[in-house]
Amino acid sequence: MNSPFEQVVLQSDIDELETSDLSLLETLDHVLNRGLVIAGEITISVADIDLIFLGLNVLVSSVEKAHEVLREREQGKNPGTSETEGLQTER
Amino acid sequence: MTGNGEKAEVKDAFYVYGICEATAAAVIAAEGLPGAIEEDAGVELITVDGLSAVVSRVPLASYAELSLAENLTDATWTAVRAMRHQQVVEHFARRTSVVPLRFGAIYLEFEGVERMLTDRKLELKEIIERLRGREEWGINLYADRETLAGVIDSLSPRLRDLHEQAATASPGQSYLLRKKIETLRADESRSELQRISSEVEDTFRSLADETRRLRVLRVEATEHGELTAKFAFLIKRASFEEFRATAERLARKHELSGVRLELTGPWPAYNFAGD
Numbered sequence: 112m113n114s115p116f117e118q119v120v121l122q123s124d125i126d127e128l129e130t131s132d133l134s135l136l137e138t139l140d141h142v143l144n145r146g147l148v149i150a151g152e153i154t155i156s157v158a159d160i161d162l163i164f165l166g167l168n169v170l171v172s173s174v175e176k177a178h179e180v181l182r183e184r185e186q187g188k189n190p191g192t193s194e195t196e197g198l199q200t201e202r
Numbered sequence: 203m204t205g206n207g208e209k210a211e212v213k214d215a216f217y218v219y220g221i222c223e224a225t226a227a228a229v230i231a232a233e234g235l236p237g238a239i240e241e242d243a244g245v246e247l248i249t250v251d252g253l254s255a256v257v258s259r260v261p262l263a264s265y266a267e268l269s270l271a272e273n274l275t276d277a278t279w280t281a282v283r284a285m286r287h288q289q290v291v292e293h294f295a296r297r298t299s300v301v302p303l304r305f306g307a308i309y310l311e312f313e314g315v316e317r318m319l320t321d322r323k324l325e326l327k328e329i330i331e332r333l334r335g336r337e338e339w340g341i342n343l344y345a346d347r348e349t350l351a352g353v354i355d356s357l358s359p360r361l362r363d364l365h366e367q368a369a370t371a372s373p374g375q376s377y378l379l380r381k382k383i384e385t386l387r388a389d390e391s392r393s394e395l396q397r398i399s400s401e402v403e404d405t406f407r408s409l410a411d412e413t414r415r416l417r418v419l420r421v422e423a424t425e426h427g428e429l430t431a432k433f434a435f436l437i438k439r440a441s442f443e444e445f446r447a448t449a450e451r452l453a454r455k456h457e458l459s460g461v462r463l464e465l466t467g468p469w470p471a472y473n474f475a476g477d
Contacts, residue, residue, distance in 0.1 A: 135281065137340065137466050142284040142291075145434075145472035146304030147329070149318060151218065153267050153308040155274065160304075167277050 139167050214259040215266070216248070216309040219290045219302075220470070221319070221326050226298035227254035236293045239286045240264075248312065250319040253326055256294060257315060265308050288470075295470035299334040301326055302470040329475055336411060338474060339435050339445055339467035343402060345395055346427035349460025354390045361386055398461050399431045402452055409445050410435035414473045427462060434473035442468065 143164045155163075217239055227247050235245040238258040247254040264273055273279045287305050294300040309315045319326070355361050361383060368379040407413045416432040437445050446465065453463040 134466070135285070138288045139281060139284050141469055141472045142287050142305045143280075144304065145475075146302045147476035149218065149303055149307045149322070151216075151307040151309045151314065151318075153215065153265060153270060153306075153310070155270065155306045159271070159274070160306075163274050163280060166275075167281060 136168060139164060143167075213262045215262045216257045216312060216315050217260045217265065218307040218309065218315060218318075219245075219256045219258070219287060220294060220300045221253055221255050221303070221330075222294055222298050222300040223330060224249045224252050224254040227256065227294070230294060230297050236289050237286060238290065239283050245290055248315045248319070250316050251323065253319050253323060255315050255319055256290060256300075258290075260308070262310075270306070270308075291470045295337060299330045299336075300470060301329045301333070301475050302472045303475070304472065325476075333436070333471045333474060335440075336436050336438050336471060336474075337442075337468035338471045339437050339442075339465065340469065341402065341406060341433045341435070341449065342429060342464040342466070343399055343431040343433075344427040344462040344464065345430045346460035346462070347391065350391050350394065351387050353459045354387055354394060358386075358390050361390065394459070395430060395461070398456055398459065402431075402456075402463065403433055405448060405452060406433065406435050406445070409441055409448060410437055412436040412474050416473065427460065436471055436474045437468075 143160050219239075224247075227249070231245075231247055238245050240258065240260050243258040243260060246257055246259070248257055249255075263269060284305055291300065291302045295302065309318070355365065364379055364383045364386065368376045368383065371379055403413065403415065412435070414434040416434055418429055418432050435445070449463060449465045453465075456463065
């Protein structure tokens with residue numbers, strides 16, 4: 112509890128994930144920017160990924176929006192609902 | 203329904219999360235698998251000659267080139283898929299050595315995945331060996347420029363001198379001296395930040411099997427200051443505790459200078475899987 116870190120992201124713990132917008136950003140950063148690129152028959156290009164990440168980064172950098180996204184994930188809602196629109200207006 | 207892809211009304215594609223050894227994959231699959239990238243899909247294995255690709259069938263309607271590009275501009279759609287991708291990769295990474303792919307490797311046919319496993323077999327096996335027993339930790343460095351400048355002011359003999367001169371100088375001279383102080387302070391802050399960053403990198407490098415300095419794509423300053431450097435380290439599981447303890451020590455050491463360390467992990471070894 113005396114840790115100097117405000118946020119230590121333990122990916123195995125979903126509760127921690129939910130309390131931290133950082134973890135969502137870091138996840139996006141890892142999943143979109145990194146990893147082995149195996150060109151499937153459909154693959155998004157590196158430049159596209161940078162742009163997508165920057166866009167998401169700006170969008171998701173407030174705790175509130177990160178939680179919105181996570182809530183939707185938890186509830187397994189289909190994108191295209193009002194929540195999606197709410198996010199889009201922020202762009 | 204879609205077991206026989208070619209015959210089905212709605213065409214599915216194959217989304218690949220990562221690749222691991224077939225024996226381990228079978229054991230993990232038998233114990234139960236996490237949710238797939240799409241709600242109504244399952245996580246499946248496609249196995250060729252000792253290697254398994256972890257895949258899901260996804261509707262081409264959402265994942266074909268044009269619709270994918272459009273979906274990706276929807277932040278919620280993308281964020282949710284990225285989280286699910288991560289959860290699947292992580293599920294395997296916690297249990298075996300996995301080659302984590304990044305989001306968006308999609309094959310139109312089952313056979314396309316099989317071909318990929320065959321064609322890249324040696325490369326994939328080499329990566330699996332290199333990553334075995336290891337995961338990735340991230341260190342982000344944030345700098346609070348004001349705090350750092352304050353520390354520099356009190357520590358730098360040259361700056362202390364200039365401050366003393368400015369205090370007793372005429373208004374005109376004092377103006378010029380303050381300009382000089384600002385420039386010098388910015389220079390010294392920058393080199394101090396570089397020094398700390400190198401120290402941090404070198405210290406963790408000695409505990410890591412591999413090190414990457416990552417591009418800083420994050421644009422905005424946060425409440426923790428400005429993101430100034432980002433590193434990834436490939437660490438043996440046996441060294442996790444030491445790594446964490448070292449991070450805590452370095453964080454304490456530098457926090458008074460306005461430099462914050464942020465530790466994230468463990469991650470599947472996204473940064474060490476290739477390229």
